[in-house]
Amino acid sequence: MPVQTTDSAPGGRGKGVGLGLALGSALAFGGSGVAAKPLIEAGLDPLHVVWLRVTGAALVMLPLAWRHRALPRRRPGLLAGFGLLAVAGVQACYFAALSRIPVGVALLVEYLAPALVLGWVRFVQRRPVTRAAAVGVVLAVGGLACVVEVWAGLGFDALGLLLALGAACCQVGYFVLSDQGSDAGDEAPDPLGVIAYGLLVGAAALTLVARPWDLDWSVLAGTAPMNGTPVAAALLLAWIVLIATVLAYVTGIVAVRRLSPQVAGVVACLEAVIATVLAWVLLGEHLSAPQLAGGAVVLVGAFIAQSTAPAKGAAEPVAGGGPERELSGRGTAA
Template identity: 55%
Template sequence: MSAAPVRHRPSGLAFALASALAFGGAGVFARPLLDAGMDPLQVTWLRLAGAALLLSPIAVRHRRVLTRRPLLILAYGVFPMAGVQALYFAAIARIPVGIALLIEFLGPVLVLLWLRTVRRTRVSPAAAIGVILAVAGLGLLLEVWAGMRLDVIGVALALGAAAGQAAYFLLSDRTGDDADPLAVIAFGSITATVLLLPLARPWNLDRGLLAASMDLGPLPVPGWALALWLGLVCTAIAYFTGIAAVRRLSPQIAGGVAYLEVVTAIVLAWVLLGEALTPVQIAGAVVIVAGAFIAQTAVPGTPEPPAATPTEPDDRPAALT
């Protein structure tokens, strides 16, 4: 049994912001590879395989985690890592990207429902309001009404991705002293890499793309450097800081703050790729930030250590032992 996580707002917010920056940059750094003709699932596989390779020494060092927490390792690789990626890409093949992303980011809402109905845990009103605001802001940011088209299977796939995202928050809160977060990410990425192998078919990858120079905004960057950044920063560091944030903020509150990932992605695309924001999108970003701010207020402040109280001298005779 792992010890209950200690909640700590300042460090939790710092980790959450770092995770949002790392996750949010994935689309921007993957864009040159996609524009060069690489299949989206192959880019995803490269991202996970890169993380697995970089974290393999940690996996070897913490190999006992496989026997201590095998179900946690398997679940982390299946749901948050492989499941979200595969289901999301399957969804966008049938429904517009904005709709799929909005449905996927219902994950924090599912977290709230799970905690309230299954675990019978009290959900803070601030956390619930923050998540609701973030979902509304996400709808504005993505301007989902511009591509409304209902496909039952596509919606179901996107909801599967949302369930995988909810599992990410819930499972991250279950890591403890007996399961080092980096070890969980290492084995999770290895599991996801193996699971996505038949879908991504990396043996068909044009390896010349990794050696070619690509444009990241005004900067020429080799393809292998983009793949390395995706594996190290957008996967290994993103998941590690994400787990740290969840354990310090709680799953429902971290879910609200995690919507900053979408804001980060849009802003980075604006700065690096020149993708301008519309006034409605700017309003949506503001609403998301407001929702994240409200959600994080539900974390109790760091308690002050109790002041030492002077003890009165005891004049009673000591008891005989």
């Protein structure tokens, strides 16, 4: 199945809009942990929080799923892959990893995804990547190591690391699958339809893992402590569903189409920075000097990778996807 990438708007304006959407998506995704942590501390199981997040978002997007009801017949593989990888896979693997290894280590391993995307482009598609893009990824990953203070917890568990790597691979699927059909004209699958059905597939898959029939629903009727301040649990859940999931996925998939999978992947590294800053402000989890320095390095790396993306049709090595590209059906099969 051909998969192509272009900027959806000409010139720097399209890239600027795409970068803004990618940053907005990172901000929305980054706020999920700040809202979820109080719910978990109030007594909800982490997998139950994930299930509530995905299922709630799927219900919100249900009218769009009905509007694009022909999509499952046209792109069943895309919808299954997006739901299983980009929705259920990332979150299930990440939360499972957290039960075995430190949060910072799991997050760092998961956000190796941008480097894996470049590896996909270089070794699977056999297309060159610019040195600047590679340097940007290295800086982003190195800065992220400082942000999460990976040296603070090195009690690695082999299965935990494998699960975190699984989350990273699923995140690669998110960026690659989000780019499907961007140059197919009228035949391109509508991104909102892809998200709607992806959330439905993800909710169904997570139901088998999270066992929501054991969920303590009474927690949602009360309050959850946020840095000592009681906040309505239902309000926190609404934030997770509407902002950290629906808005995050919508802006993220549109950003991928305006930029490219690898550029959007690097910018998405900012999610960890944003999550850390929000935890500092809202949860009282203070940042250290190395974390502040690491955040600056992540920003620099993301900017370098984004600014080196070639224009559409340019015959130069890939930094951000730029020219039209085609993946084999085997390579992109969910």
